[in-house]
Amino acid sequence: MTPQVSKKFKGPVVWVAACALIDADGRVLVTQRPKGKDHAGLWEFPGGKIEPGESPEQTLVRELYEELSVEPCLDCLEPLTFASHAYLDFHLIMPTYVCRQWDGFVRPTEGQATKWAWAEDIVRLPLVPADVPLAQQLAARLPKGRRFLT
Numbered sequence: 087m088t089p090q091v092s093k094k095f096k097g098p099v100v101w102v103a104a105c106a107l108i109d110a111d112g113r114v115l116v117t118q119r120p121k122g123k124d125h126a127g128l129w130e131f132p133g134g135k136i137e138p139g140e141s142p143e144q145t146l147v148r149e150l151y152e153e154l155s156v157e158p159c160l161d162c163l164e165p166l167t168f169a170s171h172a173y174l175d176f177h178l179i180m181p182t183y184v185c186r187q188w189d190g191f192v193r194p195t196e197g198q199a200t201k202w203a204w205a206e207d208i209v210r211l212p213l214v215p216a217d218v219p220l221a222q223q224l225a226a227r228l229p230k231g232r233r234f235l236t
């Protein structure tokens with residue numbers, strides 16, 4: 087018997103790579119989607135669409151440099167999980183990594199707002215829909231209440 091699958095969704099599948107940069111204090115970098123784009127004003131992890139012929143890691147090295155002027159080393163990109171999310175006009179598949187070491191200082195190059203967020207704060211931010219479960223998974227792995235130490 088043929089398995090039942092939803093026939094509603096007809097859009098393309100879009101592959102995007104995302105990365106949570108984590109600083110020495112355990113805070114995570116999030117960026118705000120700019121005006122004029124879908125989900126403007128919501129927060130997400132740095133990254134972007136995987137181009138043909140690119141690995142997700144290569145996408146992240148390219149995107150993090152283009153968007154934030156930082157260079158993660160390929161070996162420092164640690165797979166965390168992936169998102170599979172149905173937006174209205176496309177289905178997102180998004181391998182998501184964490185990275186704790188990179189070269190350079192975070193300098194947004196596209197005018198986008200950025201924020202270093204503590205674990206307990208990322209889950210409260212208005213995030214793009216696909217990132218809500220990712221933020222919860224990430225927060226569960228980060229130290230809690232770190233801001234009250236030292």
Ligand SMILES: Nc1nc2c([nH]c(=O)n2[C@@H]2O[C@H](COP(=O)(O)OP(=O)(O)OP(=O)(O)O)[C@@H](O)[C@H]2O)c(=O)[nH]1
Nearest residue numbers: 102104123124125130131132133134135178214216217
């Ligand atoms: N970079 C990034 N994109 C995400 C995340 N979560 C999520 O749903 N997306 C979605 O993935 C899609 C593609 O990401 P993108 O960064 O290339 O988006 P964009 O609109 O700037 O694309 P563009 O370069 O065609 O203008 C967007 O619709 C974006 O909302 C995330 O955490 N990081």
